[in-house]
Amino acid sequence: SYSFKGFRHIGQRLLHLELSISFLGLSHSLKENENSVLRDELLFLGGPASSAYALSPFSASGGWGRAGQLHPKGRELDAAAQPEGQLLREVRVLGVPFIPRARVDAWLVHSVAAGSADEAHGLLGVAAASSTGGAGASVDGGSQAVQGGGGDPRAARSGPLGAGEEEKAPAEPTAQVADAGGCASEENEVLREKHEAVDHSSQREENEERASARKENSLQQNNDDENKIAEKPDWEAEKTSESRNERHLNGLLASQPENSLEGISLGDIPLPGSISDGMNSSAHSHVNFSQAVSEDVNLHEAILLCPNSTFRRDPIARTSQSREPFLQLNSHTTNPEQTHPGTNVTGFLSPVDNHMRNLTSQDLLYDLDVNIFDEINLMSLATEDNFDPIDVSQLFDEPDSDSGLSLDSSHNSTSVIKFNSSHSVCDEGAIGYCTDRDSSSHHDLEGAVGGYYPEPSKLCHLDQSDSGFHGNLTFQHIFHNHTYHLQPSAPESTSEPFPWPGKSQKIRSRYLEDTDRNLSRDEWSAKALRIPFSVDEIVGMPVDSFNSMLSRYYLTDLQVSLIRDIRRRGKNKVAAQNCRKRKLDIILNLEDDVCNLQAKKETLKREQAQCNKAINIMKQKLHDLYHDIFSRLRDDQGRPVNPNHYALQCTHDGSILIVPKELVASGHKKETQKGKRK
DNA sequence: AAAAGCTGTCATGCT
DNA sequence: CAAGCATGACAGCTT
Numbered sequence: 001s002y003s004f005k006g007f008r009h010i011g012q013r014l015l016h017l018e019l020s021i022s023f024l025g026l027s028h029s030l031k032e033n034e035n036s037v038l039r040d041e042l043l044f045l046g047g048p049a050s051s052a053y054a055l056s057p058f059s060a061s062g063g064w065g066r067a068g069q070l071h072p073k074g075r076e077l078d079a080a081a082q083p084e085g086q087l088l089r090e091v092r093v094l095g096v097p098f099i100p101r102a103r104v105d106a107w108l109v110h111s112v113a114a115g116s117a118d119e120a121h122g123l124l125g126v127a128a129a130s131s132t133g134g135a136g137a138s139v140d141g142g143s144q145a146v147q148g149g150g151g152d153p154r155a156a157r158s159g160p161l162g163a164g165e166e167e168k169a170p171a172e173p174t175a176q177v178a179d180a181g182g183c184a185s186e187e188n189e190v191l192r193e194k195h196e197a198v199d200h201s202s203q204r205e206e207n208e209e210r211a212s213a214r215k216e217n218s219l220q221q222n223n224d225d226e227n228k229i230a231e232k233p234d235w236e237a238e239k240t241s242e243s244r245n246e247r248h249l250n251g252l253l254a255s256q257p258e259n260s261l262e263g264i265s266l267g268d269i270p271l272p273g274s275i276s277d278g279m280n281s282s283a284h285s286h287v288n289f290s291q292a293v294s295e296d297v298n299l300h301e302a303i304l305l306c307p308n309s310t311f312r313r314d315p316i317a318r319t320s321q322s323r324e325p326f327l328q329l330n331s332h333t334t335n336p337e338q339t340h341p342g343t344n345v346t347g348f349l350s351p352v353d354n355h356m357r358n359l360t361s362q363d364l365l366y367d368l369d370v371n372i373f374d375e376i377n378l379m380s381l382a383t384e385d386n387f388d389p390i391d392v393s394q395l396f397d398e399p400d401s402d403s404g405l406s407l408d409s410s411h412n413s414t415s416v417i418k419f420n421s422s423h424s425v426c427d428e429g430a431i432g433y434c435t436d437r438d439s440s441s442h443h444d445l446e447g448a449v450g451g452y453y454p455e456p457s458k459l460c461h462l463d464q465s466d467s468g469f470h471g472n473l474t475f476q477h478i479f480h481n482h483t484y485h486l487q488p489s490a491p492e493s494t495s496e497p498f499p500w501p502g503k504s505q506k507i508r509s510r511y512l513e514d515t516d517r518n519l520s521r522d523e524w525s526a527k528a529l530r531i532p533f534s535v536d537e538i539v540g541m542p543v544d545s546f547n548s549m550l551s552r553y554y555l556t557d558l559q560v561s562l563i564r565d566i567r568r569r570g571k572n573k574v575a576a577q578n579c580r581k582r583k584l585d586i587i588l589n590l591e592d593d594v595c596n597l598q599a600k601k602e603t604l605k606r607e608q609a610q611c612n613k614a615i616n617i618m619k620q621k622l623h624d625l626y627h628d629i630f631s632r633l634r635d636d637q638g639r640p641v642n643p644n645h646y647a648l649q650c651t652h653d654g655s656i657l658i659v660p661k662e663l664v665a666s667g668h669k670k671e672t673q674k675g676k677r678k
Numbered sequence: 679a680a681a682a683g684c685t686g687t688c689a690t691g692c693t
Numbered sequence: 694c695a696a697g698c699a700t701g702a703c704a705g706c707t708t
Contacts, residue, residue, distance in 0.1 A: 520686095521686085543695090543696065543697085568696095568697095569686080569687065569688090571696090571697065571698080572686085572687070572688080572697095572698090572699095573685085573686060573687075574698095575697080575698055575699065575700085576685080576686070576687080576699090576700080577685085577686095578698085578699085579698085579699055579700055579701095580684090580685085580700095582699085582700095583700085681708100682707100682708080683706100683707080683708075684705100684706080684707075684708090685704100685705085685706080685707095686703100686704090686705085686706100687702100687703085687704085687705105688701105688702085688703085688704105689700100689701090689702085689703105690699100690700085690701090690702105691698100691699085691700090692697100692698080692699080692700105693696100693697085693698075693699100
């Protein structure tokens with residue numbers, strides 16, 4: 001979006017700045033606000049990395065950091081690593097603005113030094129004008145970011161993001177930076193000169209050309225917009241969101257006046273219609289940006305900060321149902337009561353009413369907003385760092401779900417519509433999705449795949465007819481070329497709603513990056529389908545709660561199928577883990593048993609040896625006793641009894657007899673024979 | 679580069 | 694009959 005905010009330390013003070021880029025008639029503002037903590041502002045600016053600075057207000061010096069600085073949350077801001085045209089999509093990733101181009105720094109310095117509202121406005125005008133200018137060599141970095149960061153759907157959709165769009169965008173002469181800056185201080189002059197020295201040579205000519213082109217484009221675009229809107233009230237059935245977005249963004253950009261800082265006051269920013277050469281529709285609207293600055297608003301709110309007359313869809317469409325979840329979503333707002341009075345925020349979440357045919361430029365702006373948000377959300381869904389929209393297209397182009405659901409054209413529309421209906425509900429979550437697992441301020445978002453897990457009681461059910469308007473607009477550009485055709489003979493289990501990133505090496509590497517962040521396959525798919533539940537919830541929930549949850553939420557067949565697949569796989573995964581654990585336990589127990597038995601065997605062996613030893617000892621003692629007894633025995637003739645011929649035999653009555661061994665042997669034989677007979 | 683291990687998933691049978 | 698569990702088999706990835 002279309003504005004950035006930031007702060008920097010001035011001594012002990014924390015100067016809070018907001019530079020709001022114009023957007024389809026919305027003005028730009030600069031707001032100074034001390035001691036405001038601007039965190040998690042979902043502002044972003046992107047642009048071609050070759051010329052972009054990724055500036056972070058969280059730099060250690062309190063000033064504006066540049067690409068490559070380590071964000072306090074641990075993320076490396078590396079704009080230079082972005083390929084040419086690749087946007088710095090850090091929305092929701094860092095929650096900090098990326099401000100391309102170093103001139104912003106000069107403006108900020110200027111504004112700090114100037115310290116007056118007028119000068120601030122002058123600076124603002126510079127920033128805004130240059131931003132809307134689009135492709136200035138250095139100043140337009142912000143504008144490129146605006147376009148690329150979602151302001152221009154073309155940039156967001158076409159190939160390398162933002163590439164090739166520079167030349168089309170109108171430009172603002174660099175000279176205006178100094179001129180509009182008003183009475184800049186010496187410091188600012190130095191900085192400004194320094195910056196100009198860097199890119200002055202080619203900048204002026206380029207910007208002049210683009211300025212003229214922008215003017216022409218502005219007039220033409222405004223006329224086109226008005227004509228097209230007037231001529232084709234049913235444009236929604238004929239135009240794609242892409243073309244609309246292009247048109248309106250062009251109109252927006254073109255409508256920005258070069259002297260747009262006039263009439264802007266702190267906290268009460270008139271829409272640029274009063275200062276623009278067109279876009280009268282929003283000329284009488286005012287935006288109080290002071291609240292937007294001081295409050296902890298998110299990107300959606302920041303962008304949607306607009307008066308009723310500008311963005312209101314239809315007051316009737318604002319329902320308590322739609323408002324409630326939204327307010328809940330913004331529960332982190334520091335002062336909810338001050339949240340954009342007069343701003344029909346819920347109008348953006350509310351269903352489309354029956355007055356859709358009477359679309360105005362504000363309507364289109366709204367659509368553009370939604371589209372952009374969807375773009376942003378989708379882009380940031382997959383990967384934050386090296387996201388490549390081509391991959392997204394690949395993802396959406398690959399075959400259908402393992403549940404056999406198809407995303408063919410007919411099904412697509414339905415899915416898209418429903419899709420967006422849930423998306424509307426979960427918009428905040430999608431936008432405010434926080435990948436920072438340490439962020440406690442977004443605890444309500446954690447765990448939810450889609451970034452937001454609304455309470456079922458507060459869920460807003462949207463009719464398909466209501467959401468169809470946006471659905472077709474917001475996701476057609478995502479799904480429009482997919483080839484989800486269910487093959488009747490195709491095996492049901494070989495495909496998925498969003499193919500698992502293991503089929504292409506490039507995506508696999510992405511997946512591996514994701515897995516490094518503990519993003520599983522199902523989480524990945526659930527994100528892609530914007531399923532508003534976390535995988536853990538889907539898997540761990542009791543079946544009754546699960547079914548009731550599915551019935552309460554308005555989900556597409558695809559989503560339901562994916563959710564059931566996720567639950568099935570999750571259950572089975574746990575079962576497999578338990579099974580393996582049991583198997584391992586069994587193996588370990590068996591190994592323990594083996595060890596125990598081996599130990600027991602050794603013990604028994606030792607005992608046996610000891611017994612044998614004892615037996616031998618006893619035998620020896622018995623032998624000795626035998627010889628001792630026979631040595632003392634004498635026969636009738638007084639001769640010693642030979643122990644080899646006689647044996648001692650005990651009788652039952654305890655008496656001991658000396659029996660010849662022949663008789664003993666025969667007696668044993670008889671006893672054994674008797675025993676056998678018995 | 680091969681082998682073993684780990685993990686997720688599917689199919690299937692059972693409860 | 695739906696849902697879940699258990700488990701063998703397989704594939705992909707890691708070690």
